[in-house]
Each structure stands twice: as C-alpha cells, then as structure tokens.
Amino acid sequence: MSMERIYLFDTTLRDGQQTPGIDFSVEDKIAISKLLDEFGIDYVEGGYPGANPTDTAFFARKQTHAAKFTAFGMTKRAGVSAANDPGLAALLQSKTDAICLVAKSWDYHVAVALGCTNEENLESIRDSVKAVVASGRESLIDCEHFFDGYKANPDYALACAKSAYEAGARWVVLCDTNGGTQPDEVRRIVSAVIASGIPGTSLGIHAHDDTGQAIANSLAAVEAGVRQIQGTLNGIGERCGNANLITLIPTLALKKVYSDRFETAIDAERLTGLTRLSHAFDELLNRSPYAQAPYVGASAFATKAGIHASALLKDPRTYEHVVPESVGNFRKVMVSDQGGKSNFLNALKRIGLDVAKDDPRLDTLISIVKEREAQGYAYEGADASFELLARRTLGTIPHFFDIDGFRVMVERRFDANGQLKTVSEAVVRLIIDGHRIMSVAEGDGPVNALDLALRKDLGKFNREIEELELVDYKVRILNGGTEAITRVLIESMDGDGTRWWTVGVSENIIDASFQALIDSIIYKLMKNRHMAGRLAAE
C-alpha cells in the first residue's frame, strides 16, 4: 500500500509570536527558521511582512532552502481590487514561496469585524487567491473560526472554503481559532467539508489547545481526511498555545495506527533529532525545557522508585510506549544510578576519556556532578565545564594560574557635560609563576568589563587567547525571589570556529559570570595543548 503524505506547516514565527511573553527579533527568526528547515518541516510561516518592522526585515530575503518560506497576511479589503490593496501589495513584494491569507468564514464575524456583506467576503477570498496564484506563488487560505462558523451557518462556512479552493488555493486550512472544538466535532465537520467537494489532499487543520486537545483535534482531522497540519514548536501560541508539532511528529511516525498509513518528511533518522530541536528552541527562548513534555521531556521516560522500576529493568519495552532513543531522548530510572552510570560513561567516551565501569573515580565524579547540579549547575548545557570537571576528577589538568581576586564597580554619575552615564570598571588580579598580574578595563557592563580585564593581561598566556571570543551570554535566575541563585552560561568561540559553553553558579551574578569566564579560558588553554577531548576526537 502506498503511503499518504502528511504536510507539516510550522507557524511558530507567526501564531507562536502571539504567545504572551514571546517576542522574536529578526535574529531569533533567522535562527528558528534554520532549525525548522534543517529538521524537515514542509512550510515555515515566518510572519506578516508589512505589519511590523521585524517581519518586513525578515522577509527581505528567502530564509529557507528546502522548506517553503511562507508569508502570512489578510485577504484584500472589500471595496478595493486585489491590485489596489496596500496590504496584499506588500505581501506580493516579499521574498516568499507561498502566501497564507487569513479569511473570515463565520458570517457573524464578516458582519461585525469586517463590516461587509457575505458576498463581498467571498469575492475578497476569490480575488486574493487569484492574485497570489498569478504572482507565481503557492496560495493557502486560513479559514478563521471555521468550526464555530460552521456550527452557526454551515452553508456559508462551506462557501468560504469552496471559494478559496475553486479560485486555486493549494491548501484550504480549517482553523479552530477559539480552540474550543471537540475531536468528534472536528471529525464530523471535516467529513462534511470533504463531502461538499474539497478533497482532503487540499485541506489543512489549525488547532489550539484551549481544552487540552490540540493534538487530538489535529489527529481527528487527519483521520477524517485532511493532509496538512499546522502547529508550533513546543506548542507555543496564543492563549493556551497551538498544536505541538514536537508531539505530533513522533505520534505520526511511531504509532502504528498512523505510521501504517501516513508519512511526513521526517524519517527515522531525522526523528532522533527531535529532543535536540525542542531543547534548542527553549534555549533560544531562554527558558527551561518542560520536564513532563511528551517524548522530549526529561521525565518522559523517567521512572521513580516504585513498583514499575524493577520490572522496567527486566524488559523496558513493555513499560515504554516508544523507544526513547527513537526521538533522541533516553531512559532514566531514578531507583539506582545504574542508568546514570552508563550515561556518564557515554559522555566521558565522547570527550575521549575511557574509564572502567568500576573505577572509583567514576563514582566520585558522579557524586560531584549530582551535588553541583543540586546547587544549580547545568552541565548538560555546558560541555566545556563538564569536561574540565571530569578531567580534574579523573586525570590531571595543568596548573596555569591562580586567581588572587577581582573587583567590579558600576557607577551611575553625571559626566563632564552634566549627562547621567553609567560606567563599569573591572580589576582582575592573577598569579602566574609566582608573579602577581593586575589588569583593569572598562566595559559596556560589569561582565563585559571583567571579560576585557581578564584577557588584557594573562601574562605568558596572553597571545594564546587572542582569538578567544565571547559570543553568547545567558542568565537564569533559579529559585526566584530573595534567595535567588544565578546561573550564567557563556558561549565562547575560537579562531577556528570551534564553540563551547561554560557555566557558573552563585548568589552573585558577577561571581557566577567570573567562574564561567575562567572555565572558558582554561578550556582554551587545554585546547591549545591538544588536551581537550573534542579536539582529540575530531
């Protein structure tokens, strides 16, 4: 039996932008579209060019290779022709493969929100689709409030969908805009749309999670015949979020009821990148991944001490609904550190350290890491700091320098012209070969000043770190409130393009930053001596 293709349409950068607390910069959008494109998503909807400066800048060039780069916009207003509608004109200027226009399909909203007649709205849909098709682009129509509209006036909702389809839209997307529709209603209404003459291969579903059923609604629509699913990374989106592609993709790929019939562009190999994709996206948003997330969460394959744990060890397959590694995740049994040990052995092997399973230094390392992670360190995101810790515990690291201390001052004062300005100054004191080296620098902020002071004079090592660059800096407040602990992650880059992350934790943000900066410098000195593992492995 030949497989039926399901197309994945990502709207993280458009509907996801509606999430309270999320605002993407142009750089964010470029980074995220790259993640989506490389993972194998079919359509990347990037935003609404013309509506705000960020989206206009983002659409100045095509941002994807394999994925269809898609702009969002509105159908033309009533009373002007498609050619004379300024919004549509801006869209047709953007560098896109496809244009997805939102159209009202609930007669009530046509009257109240658009203030035009039902027939004028149908005409807007037809003319707008034709204008997109005439520009040589693929045309998609998001039928807004489709399910609620269908319940209120089925004939009119169907007329909107059919107008789009007959005018040449490649996809007519049925949107549960308010998110309250139940799976059985989705199934019934999608069937009615198909019965009205629009083939399922031209239909898409756009579901929201307002009753916790965006996944079930999307799958109910697929079962009823639609062949495109719109969703977002980690389910971000307006109100309770959109359908979570990170959950839908493995369900389609791994659940027999779907995998026997359907396929997406995400094959088994790509699927192993799912956990990484989900976490990389959270990293970009600077938030902790949700531990209980289906498939990709840290707890998704975790078992706590109890009745299941020992049986799980006998035969994991009958206690896990899918194989954790198939989505790039791993099993975690918290009853013993057996699982932990093999994780450590693997991590050490990756950096070129072969350690015997019964080496007592391995137990020492595991307990140090556990203790430090309880304090707030996160070695999963700080490869270089983990490697330094491992090498310190298991082997030797050369002694490069001692830290005598530092002082950072931030002052807000009036300058010579009577303007308030803020000045940051850092003094660093190191001891190298018994000599005390003191350097001072000013910077854009306290951490920048510290970084500049540190690299200003590293004595005999000074030339060695010339190409070392701080490329990213992240801060997370743990615990919150008054007993806040600060975790700082710093990404460094070398002249050869190699990048690594280091971590520092303290109740004092300056102190945490200093720890991460020092780790980065020591890692670089190790790397120069071919003593850092990743280099050995390359």
Place this chain on the structure above:
Amino acid sequence: MSMERIYLFDTTLRDGQQTPGIDFSVEDKIAISKLLDEFGIDYVEGGYPGANPTDTAFFARKQTHAAKFTAFGMTKRAGVSAANDPGLAALLQSKTDAICLVAKSWDYHVAVALGCTNEENLESIRDSVKAVVASGRESLIDCEHFFDGYKANPDYALACAKSAYEAGARWVVLCDTNGGTQPDEVRRIVSAVIASGIPGTSLGIHAHDDTGQAIANSLAAVEAGVRQIQGTLNGIGERCGNANLITLIPTLALKKVYSDRFETAIDAERLTGLTRLSHAFDELLNRSPYAQAPYVGASAFATKAGIHASALLKDPRTYEHVVPESVGNFRKVMVSDQGGKSNFLNALKRIGLDVAKDDPRLDTLISIVKEREAQGYAYEGADASFELLARRTLGTIPHFFDIDGFRVMVERRFDANGQLKTVSEAVVRLIIDGHRIMSVAEGDGPVNALDLALRKDLGKFNREIEELELVDYKVRILNGGTEAITRVLIESMDGDGTRWWTVGVSENIIDASFQALIDSIIYKLMKNRHMAGRLAAE
C-alpha cells in the same frame, strides 16, 4: 432527558506522587485532600498505606467528609489466601471508604513481573475483590496495562476485567499505564469491553499524557460508555503526567456535546472555584502556575494580537470558547508592539484612565511604547511600569525624588581567615526636597545590595515602603553575544498581598535592575496615595 452521572476519581496523592520532583508530606496530603473534598471530587485516592510511613500515617484516620476516601494497594499474591496476605491485611486496617487494587491484565506482565500463571492472577483478582467487599468497603480494580494487554491478548485482558466485575467490584478501571494508546483505540477497546458484558456504569478510565492525549483518551472512553474518570490536579503524575482533572471538569461542564448528556458533582457555582483550586495546588507545590494551562492559566483568556483585540472588545463571546468567569479566570488584553490602538485603550481603561480615541497623547504613548519595546522593554509583563509610563505621558505623576547616582562594587578577595569571599556593596544617592541623601548597604549580590541601599533611606518616604518586598527577579539577555542588552523584570509585593511587575533595560545589568527597582518604589508611593489605577478599580 435525565442526565448521566460521571464520577471523578482523583489520584493526585497516589499516581501524582510518582511525578519526578514531587514528594508529599503528611501535612501536604491533608491539605490537598481537603481542597479536593471541598471542591466536590467523588473519590480521593490518598496513597498506599503500608508501603511507606507517610501513607500509613495519612490513613490513620479518614481525611474526607463528602468524598470517598480511597486507599491504593495490590491484589493478593499468588499462593497465599487473601486473609493471609500481609499487604492486603494492612489495607483492610486503614480508615477508608474504598479500596482500589491494581491488577495485571497483560498476560506478558503476569508471567514476567508476577511470575505466576494466568489463572492464578484471575484468582488473586477474584479473592482480593471479595475480601474488600466483605470488609464493607467499596471495591475498585485498576486493570494495569489494560489497553496494551488487550492488543496482545484480548481474551485474557477481558477475563481479568470480568473476574473483578463478577466478584463484586463497584468499578473496573481500564488503565493506559504506558500512556501510548490513541483515542480511537480507546474507543474501540472500551466498546469491546462493554460488549463483553461489563456495563459502562461500572467502568472507569485512567489515562496518561505520553502522546499529549490524556484528556482526549478520557473523553473518548466516556463517549464509548465509561462513567468514571481518574486524573490528577494540574495533570501531575508519572512521566508526562495523568489526565488533568482541572481541564476535564470544565470541558464536561461547559462543552455542549458533554453537558447535554452528563453531569458531575461540580455544579456551576463550584466551577467558579476551579482557577483558585489549580493555583492553590501549585502554591502548595511551591511552583509558579503554568500560564498557558487550559481554562485556568494566566494566558488562557489573554489576547495580544491587534487584529483580534479590537474585535474582541466588540463582542468577547465570539472570541472566547467559554466565559472566563465561569471557571474563575478573567479576560486579559495585553499591550505589546503588535497591538493596535484598541489594545491600548483597553489597557488604560483597566487602570482607570479614560482616554478619547483621538486624543493626540494616545498616539504619543503608543509611539513611546513601541520605541521602548524595540529597545527591549516588555510592558506586557510589567504592568506597573506600563502604568507609570502611561500616567507620565497622559497625566501627571507627583515628583517624589531625583536620582543623583549610584555605585555598586563587587569584590572577590581573601578574608581575614584566608578564605576567598565575594562582597557586594551599593551606594545610592537621592535628592529629596533639595536634600542629598546617601545610603550604603551590603547584599548577597549587586542587585540585592542596591535594593537594600535604596530602601535603607528614602527620607520622608521611608516608612511608606517598609512593607514593600522584592519577591521575584528575572533576567533576559536580548540579542546575545557582545552587544547584549539586558532586560530585568522585578516582581514586588505589598503588605496587603498586592503584586506588580516592573521592567528595566540597559546594556548594563545593574543599571537595568536599578530602573526596575525605582519604578517599583514609585509605583508603591503612587499606590499609597490611591493614584495607582488597579487600586482605584478595586
């Protein structure tokens, strides 16, 4: 038509206890069972008396009034009689109304995990149910791995369920223990169970969220005929969690496809306590409520989009799938750089500022907000800073004090005992009524030191801010890399429990924190004078 009753069975204190990171004390369990009992849950499963000291202590007395207080345990082992099984004996000693025993229903697990014959397992089920019934208690059987077991050996899975039913179990609960079953499979298998002779009024469903469909699976089972749903508060539970009762309850009560046929003990009045229940539970767990949670999240009825916001104000009902107040939540229209004029008007109205749509100061405010959001400010998360900005632009804010400057120093040095320690000191200079006030304080970090110095001497306002407390602090690095801009968000709390957020943005984290601290103090001074809008609106 008479309504069919759906029974709600809460397992927060038993399966919820399997959540990684969650461990309830006896006091926690008492507090949570009280919340559940008062809310109107039918069954409160409290834990496994005999298995650990906490649960044994918790079951020393009956903890609920209206709800059936339920103990969890295992069916008797093969080879001993029910009377001689020590586990079952401990259960029968506990002060409970009902006992829910877990039974294997997948033949593979009977062989591998129990190591007994299929017939011995059926006998254990029968004898255990009879022993519970004989003790005068209601008997429930959780058929573990029922759906996977049914797929592997339908006859044996059905035999397990029927043995329990025929021995007198009030409820036979079909468990999707591994969480991977899809709604259509649930529907099909539940129908088969009912066809085999167990009435739906004796069947329950226990679903997990491993494919994000615990809600849909529970509802699919109800549609197929079951009349008891097991779940937890806020969906906590092993791995990805259990079915979330906080989502299921309003869906059953407010969605016509269910509310026309079914009823629970949660009537419309009780339902208005849903948001409070969900947040009270998070408070007990000492974690922030999930903003995007269906029905009860802070974002569940929030709108950021300009295109939706203006129409939303015209007629909220057509943009909301349920009325927010019906679940004790409320509508929120947020200011953001995506929002149009109507967003602003609505936000201003909420803080008691009535502005005409064509007031030129409104355009000024909008352009200031957009410009500042482009710089990195985020007013949607900083209500108090937005209010101060609006009042500054539209009206007047009293002049409380001027800032002459500040200086913060962080030093890492050796103390008198030769130990490295980090010291943070802040000096703040203010001008009040022409007088220069200078204060200095040491803190746990530079921001804490600044906060302490600021509140140490605020001159004539000093007593006014005595109850002001910094309760949360968030940092976000924007842009990243070397041109990083830092956004700081600070949450403050007043003596009366009121909370507000302020924001600061700078390339210097200390400077950004200072801005947010100053905004919070000015907001508090305004509030004291009944000049802050939320107070006026109360």
